[in-house]
Amino acid sequence: MFIILRYERELDFARWNSIRKGAVFGIFIGWLSFITYIVYSVGFIFGFILMSYDYDNNLNISDILIVRNKKVIKC
8 A cells, every 4th residue: 555655656756846847838839939930030120121222223122021031941
């Protein structure tokens, strides 16, 4: 009887450790995704600003999208 109770205690400890580990991993992945989206949007905004200095007359938002898609295809 004592062995069964000790085994159940160890199972509870392992269960809570796995839940804690999953929560920390989820927070880590969420933080990485958040940082990735922030960096991508800031780069998009600054790319648009830099292109506006180069092309005063022919500025269009699709120019940045076309350059982005061409880079993806090359890689």
